[in-house]
Amino acid sequence: MSRAAEYLRAKLGQGSCRIGQVVVSKDFSLCHEEDAGRADLALSAGPHDAIAIARNDDEGKYRPLKTAPNLRHGWRLELQSLREVALALDFLYPAALGTAAEQERGALEAVNLRGTLDRQTGMYAVVKRITDAQADEVIRTVCRGQPGCLRRILWPISKERPLASGLPEGRGKGPPGKIPLLCAEACNLLVAAGRSMVKKAAA
Ligand code: SF4
Numbered sequence: 001m002s003r004a005a006e007y008l009r010a011k012l013g014q015g016s017c018r019i020g021q022v023v024v025s026k027d028f029s030l031c032h033e034e035d036a037g038r039a040d041l042a043l044s045a046g047p048h049d050a051i052a053i054a055r056n057d058d059e060g061k062y063r064p065l066k067t068a069p070n071l072r073h074g075w076r077l078e079l080q081s082l083r084e085v086a087l088a089l090d091f092l093y094p095a096a097l098g099t100a101a102e103q104e105r106g107a108l109e110a111v112n113l114r115g116t117l118d119r120q121t122g123m124y125a126v127v128k129r130i131t132d133a134q135a136d137e138v139i140r141t142v143c144r145g146q147p148g149c150l151r152r153i154l155w156p157i158s159k160e161r162p163l164a165s166g167l168p169e170g171r172g173k174g175p176p177g178k179i180p181l182l183c184a185e186a187c188n189l190l191v192a193a194g195r196s197m198v199k200k201a202a203a
Pocket of ligand 1: 065067142143148149150151152153183185186187188189190
């Protein structure tokens, strides 16, 4: 069994648990946390159905960021095993379970933003020129704007520069019974937004 599945088993051993906007029950069923108890949900029995569930929001709009707080309602997955639950969660919140498991065992290493940007090549290489102040602004817009992101940022801008004070922490830091949604490295959406900002500023 993978570390992520072991971690999930330990969490479910304490009762149902939440991750992002999803509640996972001990009987291997999942639904939107605001739908718990509803009897009129569309039932699915396969973990791969989570791909379609994660694709669009309630209005049918595409969700480019799977950890935005706009997961659609109206569905219930009734799965057969821990392995299937871990797989479905990976479609709903990519890599989140494994990241939380690594953090819990003290093995998670966050990558600072400069480290991520320094690896960009080709049309994205220009993002390396972003200033710290521009980076703060992009984070505020992409990670903490609307709709924003549920992940809790673990990385600083650089070894010397933390995130700007006043940047609200992500909403993924939950109470006991909640699996945290963590951001250990800036995602492609943030890098792309940083590139656009640098290009706009230079225009
Ligand atoms: S950089 Fe991290 S916190 Fe920001 S939007 Fe991407 S995944 Fe979410």
